[in-house]
Amino acid sequence: MGVFSSFRAALPGFRWQNVEERPYKEEGSASFKDISRQVLFDDPALACQLRYFEMKPGGYSTLERHRHVHGVMILRGRGECLVGGEVRQVKPNDLVHIPAMTWHQFRAAPGEAMGFLCMVNAERDRPQLPDAEALKAMRADPRVAAFLDGTSDERPKG
Numbered sequence: 001m002g003v004f005s006s007f008r009a010a011l012p013g014f015r016w017q018n019v020e021e022r023p024y025k026e027e028g029s030a031s032f033k034d035i036s037r038q039v040l041f042d043d044p045a046l047a048c049q050l051r052y053f054e055m056k057p058g059g060y061s062t063l064e065r066h067r068h069v070h071g072v073m074i075l076r077g078r079g080e081c082l083v084g085g086e087v088r089q090v091k092p093n094d095l096v097h098i099p100a101m102t103w104h105q106f107r108a109a110p111g112e113a114m115g116f117l118c119m120v121n122a123e124r125d126r127p128q129l130p131d132a133e134a135l136k137a138m139r140a141d142p143r144v145a146a147f148l149d150g151t152s153d154e155r156p157k158g
């Protein structure tokens, strides 16, 4: 990272001056779909980073857990997220706290891109992926199973 001016103007389409749009993670490292990453603040003097992630309609982040934590604010669009055993619909300005060692995943609605700010520890451990047993335990809850299958929106509301 080079040295930035203190000011970076917002650009159309949830982009920022001098902020590069990057791949979410290394391709093939884990399951994810149609998601990009922009690192907004990455000063070594801070103990955290602030990133902006955006998923295309139907896109999703990796289902993972780790010791580091996330503070998330939805910025655009609609979708759902899973935190532990809880599935929630989310909309702009909603806040989502991801505690340590808690399974989590974000999923954009089928017809709508979704973007969120994510604050994270600068120093962090490598995400863990669920094994078959962990997945089976999660799927015991039908709401979680529907989320994991991306079919929550096809379920009757209520």
Ligand code: MN
Residues within 6 Å of the ligand: 064, 065, 066, 070, 104, 127
């Ligand atoms: Mn994570």
